[in-house]
Amino acid sequence: MLSFIVRRLLIAIPTLLAIITVCFFLMRVAPGGPFDAEAPVPPEILANMRAAYNLDKPLVQQYADYMLNLARGDFGPSFKYKDFTVTELIGQGFPVSAQNGLAALVLAVLIGVPLGIFAALKQNTAADYTVMGFAMTGIVVPSFVMAPVLILIFAIGLKGTPFQLPAGTWEGGAFEHRILPVFCLSLVYIAYLARITRASMIEALRQNYVRTARAKGLPFRTVVVRHALKTALIPVVTFLGPGIAFMLTGSMVIETIFQLPGVGRYFVQGALNRDYTLVMGVTILSASLIITMNIIVDVLYGLLDPRVRYE
Amino acid sequence: MNSGSSLNLSSPHGAALTAAEDIQGRSLWQDAWRRLLANRAALVSLVILVIVGFACFALPHFLPWTYEQIDWDRMEATPPSIETGHYLGTDTLGRDLLARALFGGRVSLTVGLLATFVALVIGVTVGTIAGFVGGRVDQALMRFVDFMYTVPLTFFVIILMVLFGRNFILMFLAIGCIEWLTMARIVRGQTLTLKNKEFIEAARAVGGSTAAIIIRHIVPNVLGVVIVYVTLTIPQVILIESFLSFLGLGIQEPMTSWGMLINEGAAEMESTPRALLVPAGLMTLTLFCFNFLGDGLRDALDPKDR
Amino acid sequence: MAILDIRNLTVSFATPDGAVSAVNDVSLSLQKGECLGIVGESGSGKSQTFMAAMGLLATNGTARGEILFDGKNLIGADEGTLNTVRGNRMGMIFQDPMTSLTPHMKIGRQLGEVMIRHRGASISQAREQALAMLKRVQVPEAERRLDMYPHELSGGLRQRVMIAMALMCSPEAIIADEPTTALDVTVQAQILDILRDVKERLNTAVVLITHDLGVIAGLADRVAVMYAGRIVEVGDVRGIFADPQHPYTKGLLACTPRLDDACGGLMTTISGQPPNLQRLPAGCAFHPRCGYASERCSAERPALEQTAPTRAKACFANLKAA
Numbered sequence: 050m051l052s053f054i055v056r057r058l059l060i061a062i063p064t065l066l067a068i069i070t071v072c073f074f075l076m077r078v079a080p081g082g083p084f085d086a087e088a089p090v091p092p093e094i095l096a097n098m099r100a101a102y103n104l105d106k107p108l109v110q111q112y113a114d115y116m117l118n119l120a121r122g123d124f125g126p127s128f129k130y131k132d133f134t135v136t137e138l139i140g141q142g143f144p145v146s147a148q149n150g151l152a153a154l155v156l157a158v159l160i161g162v163p164l165g166i167f168a169a170l171k172q173n174t175a176a177d178y179t180v181m182g183f184a185m186t187g188i189v190v191p192s193f194v195m196a197p198v199l200i201l202i203f204a205i206g207l208k209g210t211p212f213q214l215p216a217g218t219w220e221g222g223a224f225e226h227r228i229l230p231v232f233c234l235s236l237v238y239i240a241y242l243a244r245i246t247r248a249s250m251i252e253a254l255r256q257n258y259v260r261t262a263r264a265k266g267l268p269f270r271t272v273v274v275r276h277a278l279k280t281a282l283i284p285v286v287t288f289l290g291p292g293i294a295f296m297l298t299g300s301m302v303i304e305t306i307f308q309l310p311g312v313g314r315y316f317v318q319g320a321l322n323r324d325y326t327l328v329m330g331v332t333i334l335s336a337s338l339i340i341t342m343n344i345i346v347d348v349l350y351g352l353l354d355p356r357v358r359y360e
Numbered sequence: 361m362n363s364g365s366s367l368n369l370s371s372p373h374g375a376a377l378t379a380a381e382d383i384q385g386r387s388l389w390q391d392a393w394r395r396l397l398a399n400r401a402a403l404v405s406l407v408i409l410v411i412v413g414f415a416c417f418a419l420p421h422f423l424p425w426t427y428e429q430i431d432w433d434r435m436e437a438t439p440p441s442i443e444t445g446h447y448l449g450t451d452t453l454g455r456d457l458l459a460r461a462l463f464g465g466r467v468s469l470t471v472g473l474l475a476t477f478v479a480l481v482i483g484v485t486v487g488t489i490a491g492f493v494g495g496r497v498d499q500a501l502m503r504f505v506d507f508m509y510t511v512p513l514t515f516f517v518i519i520l521m522v523l524f525g526r527n528f529i530l531m532f533l534a535i536g537c538i539e540w541l542t543m544a545r546i547v548r549g550q551t552l553t554l555k556n557k558e559f560i561e562a563a564r565a566v567g568g569s570t571a572a573i574i575i576r577h578i579v580p581n582v583l584g585v586v587i588v589y590v591t592l593t594i595p596q597v598i599l600i601e602s603f604l605s606f607l608g609l610g611i612q613e614p615m616t617s618w619g620m621l622i623n624e625g626a627a628e629m630e631s632t633p634r635a636l637l638v639p640a641g642l643m644t645l646t647l648f649c650f651n652f653l654g655d656g657l658r659d660a661l662d663p664k665d666r
Numbered sequence: 667m668a669i670l671d672i673r674n675l676t677v678s679f680a681t682p683d684g685a686v687s688a689v690n691d692v693s694l695s696l697q698k699g700e701c702l703g704i705v706g707e708s709g710s711g712k713s714q715t716f717m718a719a720m721g722l723l724a725t726n727g728t729a730r731g732e733i734l735f736d737g738k739n740l741i742g743a744d745e746g747t748l749n750t751v752r753g754n755r756m757g758m759i760f761q762d763p764m765t766s767l768t769p770h771m772k773i774g775r776q777l778g779e780v781m782i783r784h785r786g787a788s789i790s791q792a793r794e795q796a797l798a799m800l801k802r803v804q805v806p807e808a809e810r811r812l813d814m815y816p817h818e819l820s821g822g823l824r825q826r827v828m829i830a831m832a833l834m835c836s837p838e839a840i841i842a843d844e845p846t847t848a849l850d851v852t853v854q855a856q857i858l859d860i861l862r863d864v865k866e867r868l869n870t871a872v873v874l875i876t877h878d879l880g881v882i883a884g885l886a887d888r889v890a891v892m893y894a895g896r897i898v899e900v901g902d903v904r905g906i907f908a909d910p911q912h913p914y915t916k917g918l919l920a921c922t923p924r925l926d927d928a929c930g931g932l933m934t935t936i937s938g939q940p941p942n943l944q945r946l947p948a949g950c951a952f953h954p955r956c957g958y959a960s961e962r963c964s965a966e967r968p969a970l971e972q973t974a975p976t977r978a979k980a981c982f983a984n985l986k987a988a
Contacts, residue, residue, distance in 0.1 A: 111943070256765065258765065261831075264758040265783070265785060266749040266750070266753030266780070267856065269745060354770055355770055356817045
């Protein structure tokens, strides 16, 4: 298994390099630059600014410099937030995003998976339809609709009641200020997890070996937990792998709406301002997380199903 | 589900083969159609989608106000009224909400359909070729798909949109280019199971070229799965488009789409919740219907789940 | 004395196209220590009869009638009552050993949990018993197999594990549903030998469900032949083989290749298709395929009537006379 992980990591490196390279040249080749948005400046000042960020050097040189710095963990200076390096910005934003993402993840797994199992066991009853109706709503109503509506209800509608919740403020991450964004973030994952778990549990319960377990006179709960659940969790793990990566890097929509100082919001700001280095930094972070999670998922498959061989 | 076609082995002539297959195919589709009609949620969804589509594409021509026209008499958000012609009221700039929601829907639906079409073409081409040709071609194509799965594609779309000036055509091309991956995988899987079926071997035995076999025998037989997946891709694309436009990274003024309208509505929801709820409601309804229709089609075309 | 007594059992399934009856008014009894063979084509209701007895019908299935296990009716019994019988006093062996064992659990644990559940055994006791059972069903290197996963065993070994699992609590009856169908011919013979050994040495009653009369011949004491959800003929195994009284049984026998075949190796088949349970023909369900059918057969359904102390048939025709 160890050699499997090492081999996967070795494959991951060229993948990541390819992503970085494509990303880098795309941004440099495109017309326009990071200083377009600012008030017109005299050409010599613009030249100075370009020189300060090494934008006047040949493209290949810029690329080589960037990669060398990257190898040292230096993502370069931000074009927009001029006093900060991208490393610093990510260092500030990532903990915020990751904490919220983790909280939302725990919430989603704790609610979504049991809901899915429940619906599967009650297949085609009113309870099942209700759960699946909620799940469908969670999937179909996007977070940029859900979030304003929740703000409308909890921050505006319930103003003055004990149920009022703050929105659009962070206050250093006080618990109250996290409730709405974390809940919003977890909703769609709860919905997906419930749907996926239900489908895979129904499939698992249909397996011959579940019938065997029942024929052995085991209580139904034991049959479900001991014989069906592990198989049923495989699609859940498949979904959660990249899902976790996305959750940890922060939701662009949620962080923008609730004005949280996370990586997702930095990315949106960076994109709007053509802050090349910031955008690249976040993209690289996200890609590395996705790749790591996919490796973890592959390892987990082996734990859930002994037939899987690490090749 | 098309295994019935293998019955035609006794007639090794291409024409007879296709004719017989058509008979089989028709009854399969009729069967699916019958099952779809029996599924009330899917049927209602289909009707609503037709109505929404008609409303978005035709109705704006018959409204008293266009989506960008400003009613200078009503610069404040006005409530719905028949007399003023603002059947759902106006936003704070005095623009007609209904006209805007419908026009936004036209843009969102158009992006959804076009991007899905792009994804469909790429996905089916890659999937059938990988599955049918097999060997190195298959390996190379699937490795590429695997690689693409590890790329944070939304980020790339955003980068592209920002760099090349948020235009409409780039938008659906870019989204289409990231949505084809799953389609390719599904189609490849189907093709692999079809490939060894007798009727394909028969077609090959009578000297059909690879391209001809793919077009005449593989593609028609993966159509069922593809239709289901297309129905489920359209709402996903609409979501991506709206998400980008919501963040200000998608469609640009004066054009508008559901995502932009929701963004505008959210900004003034404290005073005029209508401005948020009208486009959000219309979009949500559409997405619901696509999903129910997709689920219904899946049940109809692949009844093993019942 | 009957350990399992099925009386007027009817099993039906709710489908989108309406209810389908898989088993109609079937009455059967399994005596202690005997082997009862159940023969029929797929869809004849032979498996569903005993799935109902085990409480393992699919969720859209309902059973009516009585299934008395040691005098207690299992139909309508709650899950808890059923679980005191299943795996404990009545075990079941399924057709497909490749998919009937839980893939992510080691063999020893899958065997042992039966003992832990029904006998309150400790983990080490359960393991001991599992080892003993594996040895009894002649699994080579039994000790080592306990810590293997199902996918590491061959089909024949897996089926032995299934048998061992059914036998863990020394049940009074085991139901073997096509236990050899998915296996190679040589392995089939070994599995049948094990079943014979179980029946003779442990005095366990065995229900052997199969479509293959050859399997039954060497093992069963009595045979029931099912067609379209009904029993068409019952009798002692000798009588059935020597003197089939129902045309369907006769047809089945003609389909079975025999070493002492006098007809020069020409195998006959029963013409026509197995019946569609949703659209059963009127009268005797077999009449469209029957060479002895008269007009009466398409109008009236023959009842199962006793023809000899140990024999019964559901047919109007007299095969001897014909």
